[in-house]
Amino acid sequence: xxxxxxxxxxxxxxxxxxxxxxxxxxxxxxxxxxxxxxxxxxxxxxxxxxxxxxxxxxxxxxxxxxxxxxxxxxxxxxxxxxxxxxxxxxxxxxxxxxxxxxxxxxxxxxxxxxxxxxxxxxxxxxxxxxxxxxxxxxxxxxxxxxxxxxxxxxxxxxxxxxxxxxxxxxxxxxxxxxxxxxxxxxxxxxxxxxxxxxxxxxxxxxxxxxxxxxxxxxxxxxxxxxxxxxxxxxxxxxxxxxxxxxxxxxxxxxxxxxxxxxxxxxxxxxxxxxxxxxxxxxxxxxxxxxxxxxxxxxxxxxxxxxxxxxxxxxxxxxxxxxxxxxxxxxxxxxxxxxxxxxxxxxxxxxxxxxxxxxxxxxxxxxxxxxxxxxxxxxx
Amino acid sequence: xxxxxxxxxxxxxxxxxxxxxxxxxxxxxxxxxxxxxxxxxxxxxxxxxxxxxxxxxxxxxxxxxxxxxxxxxxxxxxxxxxxxxxxxxxxxxxxxxxxxxxxxxxxxxxxxxxxxxxxxxxxxxxxxxxxxxxxxxxxxxxxxxxxxxxxxxxxxxxxxxxxxxxxxxxxxxxxxxxxxxxxxxxxxxxxxxxxxxxxxxxxxxxxxxxxxxxxxxxxxxxxxxxxxxxxxxxxxxxxxxxxxxxxxxxxxxxxxxxxxxxxxxxxxxxxxxxxxxxxxxxxxxxxxxxxxxxxxxxxxxxxxxxxxxxxxxxxxxxxxxxxxxxxxxxxxxxxxxxxxxxxxxxxxxxxxxxxxxxxxxxxxxxxxxxxxxxxxxxx
Numbered sequence: 168x169x170x171x172x173x174x175x176x177x178x179x180x181x182x183x184x185x186x187x188x189x190x191x192x193x194x195x196x197x198x199x200x201x202x203x204x205x206x207x208x209x210x211x212x213x214x215x216x217x218x219x220x221x222x223x224x225x226x227x228x229x230x231x232x233x234x235x236x237x238x239x240x241x242x243x244x245x246x247x248x249x250x251x252x253x254x255x256x257x258x259x260x261x262x263x264x265x266x267x268x269x270x271x272x273x274x275x276x277x278x279x280x281x282x283x284x285x286x287x288x289x290x291x292x293x294x295x296x297x298x299x300x301x302x303x304x305x306x307x308x309x310x311x312x313x314x315x316x317x318x319x320x321x322x323x324x325x326x327x328x329x330x331x332x333x334x335x336x337x338x339x340x341x342x343x344x345x346x347x348x349x350x351x352x353x354x355x356x357x358x359x360x361x362x363x364x365x366x367x368x369x370x371x372x373x374x375x376x377x378x379x380x381x382x383x384x385x386x387x388x389x390x391x392x393x394x395x396x397x398x399x400x401x402x403x404x405x406x407x408x409x410x411x412x413x414x415x416x417x418x419x420x421x422x423x424x425x426x427x428x429x430x431x432x433x434x435x436x437x438x439x440x441x442x443x444x445x446x447x448x449x450x451x452x453x454x455x456x457x458x459x460x461x462x463x464x465x466x467x468x469x470x471x472x473x474x475x476x477x478x479x480x481x482x483x484x485x486x487x488x489x490x491x492x493x494x495x496x497x498x499x500x501x502x503x504x505x506x507x508x509x510x511x512x513x514x515x516x517x518x519x520x521x522x523x524x525x526x527x528x529x530x531x532x533x534x535x536x537x538x539x540x541x542x543x544x545x546x
Numbered sequence: 547x548x549x550x551x552x553x554x555x556x557x558x559x560x561x562x563x564x565x566x567x568x569x570x571x572x573x574x575x576x577x578x579x580x581x582x583x584x585x586x587x588x589x590x591x592x593x594x595x596x597x598x599x600x601x602x603x604x605x606x607x608x609x610x611x612x613x614x615x616x617x618x619x620x621x622x623x624x625x626x627x628x629x630x631x632x633x634x635x636x637x638x639x640x641x642x643x644x645x646x647x648x649x650x651x652x653x654x655x656x657x658x659x660x661x662x663x664x665x666x667x668x669x670x671x672x673x674x675x676x677x678x679x680x681x682x683x684x685x686x687x688x689x690x691x692x693x694x695x696x697x698x699x700x701x702x703x704x705x706x707x708x709x710x711x712x713x714x715x716x717x718x719x720x721x722x723x724x725x726x727x728x729x730x731x732x733x734x735x736x737x738x739x740x741x742x743x744x745x746x747x748x749x750x751x752x753x754x755x756x757x758x759x760x761x762x763x764x765x766x767x768x769x770x771x772x773x774x775x776x777x778x779x780x781x782x783x784x785x786x787x788x789x790x791x792x793x794x795x796x797x798x799x800x801x802x803x804x805x806x807x808x809x810x811x812x813x814x815x816x817x818x819x820x821x822x823x824x825x826x827x828x829x830x831x832x833x834x835x836x837x838x839x840x841x842x843x844x845x846x847x848x849x850x851x852x853x854x855x856x857x858x859x860x861x862x863x864x865x866x867x868x869x870x871x872x873x874x875x876x877x878x879x880x881x882x883x884x885x886x887x888x889x890x891x892x893x894x895x896x897x898x899x900x901x902x903x904x905x906x907x908x909x910x911x912x913x914x915x916x917x918x919x920x921x922x923x924x925x
Contacts, residue, residue: 187567257640261705268707296675299702299713300793323678326640328647334678335714414679 180399184318185410186338193318193406195399197391199345203232203279203306204239210341211304213277216243217267219290221250224282224308227351232281232306243279244270248289252438255285255325257333263293277302277340283309284316288334291322295337305339308348310360310394311443314367314401317342319409319419336414344402346394354387358478359443361386364397365474366450367404370421373517375400376474383477420525424511425450428538431496435488447480448541456529456537457512457520464515471516483541490539497534508534559778563697564789565717572697572785574778576770578724582611582658582685583618589720590683592656595622596646598669600629603661603687606730611660611685622658623649627668631817634664634704636712642672656681656719662688663695667713670701674716684718687727689739689773690822693746693780696721698788698798715793723781725773733766737857738822740765743776744853745829746783749800752896754779755853762856799904803890804829807917810875814867826859827920835908835916836891836899843894850895862920869918876913887913 179196192210199206207216216236220229225247236243246266248254267276280290280303287305294303307317323334349357361379368376378400379386385393405422412419429449433440440448451472457463475481486493497508509526513519558575571589578585586595595615599608604626615622625645627633646655659669659682666684673682686696702713728736740758747755757779758765764772784801791798808828812819819827830851836842854860865872876887888905892898 257636261636264712265706268705268711296712296714298711299700299715321678326647327644332647332677333643333675335675336678 182402182406184406186413191339191341193342193402195344195395195402197347197395199343204236204241206343211277211302214275215272216241216277216279217272218243218245218279218281220247220281221286222247223250228308229281252285255289257324260292260324264297274298274301279304279306281306284312287312287317288323291337292324292334295322295335302340305342307344310349310357311363313344313398314360315363318402318405344398346391346398349394350389357387357389359441361478362443362447362480364401366424367401369516370424370519371404376516380474380477418525421511421519425453427497427508427510428452431493434496435493436486440484444480444484447475448483452537452541453510454513459533462512462520467513467515490542493538494535561781561785563785565792570718570720572721572781574723574781576726576774578722583615583620585722590656590681593654594651595620595656595658596651597622597624597658597660599626599660600665601626602629607687608660631664634668636703639671639703643676646676653677653680658683658685660685663691666691666696667702670716671703671713674701674714681719684721686723689728689736690742692723692777693739694742697781697784723777725770725777728773729768736766736768738820740857741822741826741859743780745803746780748895749803749898750783755895759853759856797904800890800898804832806876806887806889807831810872813875814872815865819863823859823863826854827862831916831920832889833892838912841891841899846892846894869921872917873914
């Protein structure tokens, strides 16, 4: 199995994503960062290019990409912001927008968002709203951005009331994913990204799910070919979903598997638990909830836990918060007959239950019990 | 001719506007404001309705519309902001967005933007970016908003670098225009709106152009049937243009006739000259420029001036600013061989020149001469 993920060829994979107004390719290939100038000319011809990066990725990659664009005769400039989720704000969006305006970028300009998920969301939202929308090229450099965030056209910033509540759907002209960039990530960040890959397997492809556990060591070590194969397969699966339901009106909800409880854990920990770790716990607990409700095959939660343990994410993290706080983040009130939270339930690994829509509510008492047991005992 | 604009029936006119992803109707009819609840149910079914209005229109119309929605069993709330262009900012957009979030409006919510152009632009941008986009219904209550701004899906806010530079294309579910609302407008505001109607005639329909001058007195007095006929014809013309070119990549540029010089006059006067008056002067001068360059039929500028004079806008306003300042706002440098400003040139009244694209540059010396003569002598 490990062999299967490693045996993929070095050629560039191109996965088409269809949208309401056209289609764009997600390119996955080793060394693509070196080919940015030619890819921009091919997929997003423009008069000027505004590269948006955080200050960390700027020194790692963006500065040299801008230099290579300039060498190739393109008019390219770099616009940076402070690294971290704290920059994903309306304020930073305003600052970047004003900087592009001051630089005289016009409607024939193109934004290139080069970095992790924050950069893709923030840079994408700048492009979505700049002069009522100019093209954006997504160049994800983190594993979670390659595997998940850069595909699907979602852009957003965080506001007081929550994450990603202000934004736009703004499909990119092209997504350029170079797994060689993963080499510079710390191991725990690679693990975070792989949680989303495991989710893709869990909801849509049990063979991919098994392949990922088999290849765990190589993936965690940042092996380029194993990473390339995983990114490509995850992108294929996600492209299938967002092509079918671009604006999350139905089927796209399945991508929220693990996220209802996961987001609550993340928020209740004040984001000290990382996204991947929180989603991993969310998947295990939502599968367990599904088993309790008789909609998910017995043993599914255990199988998820086993696979995730290969990536160091097999246990629900101990949290110093009360059950009520976590339930509160889900909008679940134990005394209510029905909570407002919706859950995506697996039928088994590789298959989502879609009998009556792609997500459903659950009895608050059961939700509460599953979360409480996990918090008390670890899982 | 006056009779023609007056003879239109009282029935509701419905003009379809096609977009890249569907189509929406612009409804024009006397008394439609009374029918908002049923129209919302028909065209924009939602769980909750957020009416956005400025504090002036709120007391005139929005409060009673909210009350009628509540009476009809709809869950509707009113969100207001201070009247005026000064509210069309990212800051006010943030305040409104946070207010909707605090009120718990979710993805099944609908924004109803009820008011003039500022409300349509600001409320539309809130809807475009709220949870990555929720439906918006446009209910224009000013003449310029009915005739022009509410059709075409443009939303925006102003920023330091200029007006409307941040925004989105977000087509409404329906536009509801009730010419009875015009009755409460001051005369000079009706005139402002009619400048855009005359523009529609000038670029696309010489008969409509003549009809408007004939009906001038009734239109300025706010006669409901004449207004209804003018709104309907302008909406038909504008719908034809934005259906052909939703995102202003070509043909839609013709709507900018009069706006290159007009915007510069508006800005150079620090907006003491109103939009309609500035556009009127812009149309006269851009037609004169076209005549000088030999692309516009001789006498066109004079014909525009005569028609506009029926509305009190036949003369270029005296401005206490230098020619260089106005040229500066157009990006025109007299010493340059080519300025960056682009102009839409009429062939004659009712027809735009489209030989090599829908707009073109002009020799800065000629632009400068036309503007200078007008400033020195009035026109």
